[in-house]
Structure formats: C-alpha cells, structure tokens
Amino acid sequence: MSYYFVIVGTKDNPVYEAELGVPVGRSDAQLGKRHLNQFVAHSSLDVIEEMMWSTNALYLKTVDRYNDKTVSGYVTPSNVKLLLIHENKADDGVKNFLTECHELYIKVLLSPFYEPNMPIRSVAFDNKIRMAARRYL
Amino acid sequence: MLQYAQNRVHGIQDLERKLNEFGYRVGIRALELIMWREKNVRRETRVINMLYFINSTVWKALFGRVADSLERSTENEDEYMISDNEPAVGKYISVPRELSQLNCGAFLAGIVEAVLDGCQFPSRVTAHSVPIEGYPLRTTILVKFDREVMEREERLK
Numbered sequence: 001m002s003y004y005f006v007i008v009g010t011k012d013n014p015v016y017e018a019e020l021g022v023p024v025g026r027s028d029a030q031l032g033k034r035h036l037n038q039f040v041a042h043s044s045l046d047v048i049e050e051m052m053w054s055t056n057a058l059y060l061k062t063v064d065r066y067n068d069k070t071v072s073g074y075v076t077p078s079n080v081k082l083l084l085i086h087e088n089k090a091d092d093g094v095k096n097f098l099t100e101c102h103e104l105y106i107k108v109l110l111s112p113f114y115e116p117n118m119p120i121r122s123v124a125f126d127n128k129i130r131m132a133a134r135r136y137l
Numbered sequence: 138m139l140q141y142a143q144n145r146v147h148g149i150q151d152l153e154r155k156l157n158e159f160g161y162r163v164g165i166r167a168l169e170l171i172m173w174r175e176k177n178v179r180r181e182t183r184v185i186n187m188l189y190f191i192n193s194t195v196w197k198a199l200f201g202r203v204a205d206s207l208e209r210s211t212e213n214e215d216e217y218m219i220s221d222n223e224p225a226v227g228k229y230i231s232v233p234r235e236l237s238q239l240n241c242g243a244f245l246a247g248i249v250e251a252v253l254d255g256c257q258f259p260s261r262v263t264a265h266s267v268p269i270e271g272y273p274l275r276t277t278i279l280v281k282f283d284r285e286v287m288e289r290e291e292r293l294k
Contacts, residue, residue, distance in 0.1 A: 010255075052180070052182075053182055053289070053293065055182075056179045056180045056181060056182050057179060057180075058178055058179065058180060075180060076169060076172075076180075077168055077169055077172040077178075077179075077180050077181070077255065077256060078165060078168050078169050078255030078256065079255060079256070079257050102173070103173065105169075106169050106170060106173055109166055109169055110166055110170060116165055
C-alpha cells in the first residue's frame, strides 16, 4: 500500500511532501504514475477551500476521489493544509496520522529559525513523519 | 527588544512598524500553539467567535488574564475594538518625553493581526492609547476587517 502525503502552505505553496510505504524494489509502472499524485493533490485543493468554511473541524475526512485513490484533507487553524492520498478507505488511522502530523508541524513552526510557508527540509521531521506513518497507516 | 528596534529606525512610526512586525512573528506561531492546547481543536470561521477567541483565550495564554473589553464600533460595522486597561508590554517601559506619541501596543496589534491573518480574516489592526482615570496605559486595539471578510460573513449567515 502506498501513500502520498503533502503539506501545502497558506499561499498554496508546497511545504513538505513524502511518499510513504513504498516498497523498495518497485516496478517501473509504479514509478511512471508518481506524478499523478501531485495532480490529484493539487486538484483537491479547490474542494478543500470550499469545504473549510462550512465546518470548523480540522479534519475534513474524504475530500476528493480519483479512480481508486482517496484524498483526505486536514486544515490547521492558520490555514495550512495537510493532504494524504491513499488507496484504502479513510478510517481512524488516517485521522490519527494527520493529527500527529499537525503536532509535528507545530513543533517545526515554533522554531524561531523557521518562517511560515518555508519548505521543511529537516531530516528529523521527515523521520518522525515516516514513523507516524508506520504506526497509523 | 525595544532598544534593539529603536537603534535601527528613524522616527516613531518606523519604530511602531518594527514592533508590529515582531508581534506578527509571535502571533502566527501563537495561533497554532494555543489552538492546539485548546480542549477541542477547531478553526474559527466566524468573525465574532474569532474575536472572542482572541479576547479570551489568546490573551489568557499570553498575559494570564482576559482582555478588559471587546466592543463593536458604533460608526462602522467592520470595526471592532479590544481594550486592555494595563497591557503587560507597556507596564515597565518608560517612554521618554520626545517619544511621547509612542505606544508599545503596536506589538500587541501585530500579534492580533497575525492571528486574524492566519485564520483568513485579513484586516488592518492598529493600537491607540486611550488613557482613562486610573489607567494611564489603557490601550485600545482597533481591528478593521477587509471588505471580503464582511462579504463572506454575510454569506455564511
């Protein structure tokens, strides 16, 4: 099962992206479809922008579908969007994962050397996201 | 912090702008953190709830108490005022005579502006000192929302 996770900043700029749970020896066919995830994530941003005003929950559940892929969205109080593209049904694991990622993002944000909307290049952050993915997904 | 800013600017307006920027940096981070610590993490979508959140929760987290008043301007629908009788930031700063116009509330205004901005309520926030009997440091923060915010508010009603 492969996942694609992306954090989108307030100016619709990518802050962080990761492919999770991809097997090491993947086939070329899978490789060729990787860019598709970015398109799917991008197209779901409009849906999220519409949905975020109708509720004040952070977790927006399933926002969009593309063939067999499902997009789950999460919007933080300061309008940073967390998207996860997955193939199975959205369940509690997805929600917990996104909540965990939100907490990790806050920890990065609180660093005085980090400006909002800056790409996150921290290796530690990357590791923690991957760990969370292993735990919840 | 004030000295740092003062050594790098010309004139009072410049200094207040600088303080405003500092406040903005604090505010944008404070918003995420304070919201996370709330019992039910949520996003605010309505103007009144948002202001109430700033008035009570943000103020309590930053200064240990609720701001003294939150009111709507009588003249304009899109203007709101948050007042604090004794802002903690101005308490121990003695303003020299030649800078008597200066108000350290500019820092607070920056925080408020960042919080509103972060929640997608673009607005213009300014600080004014309004001394009243017994509270010489009383500061009022005037929030003027952009037109698009008010239009959205109408739609959401």
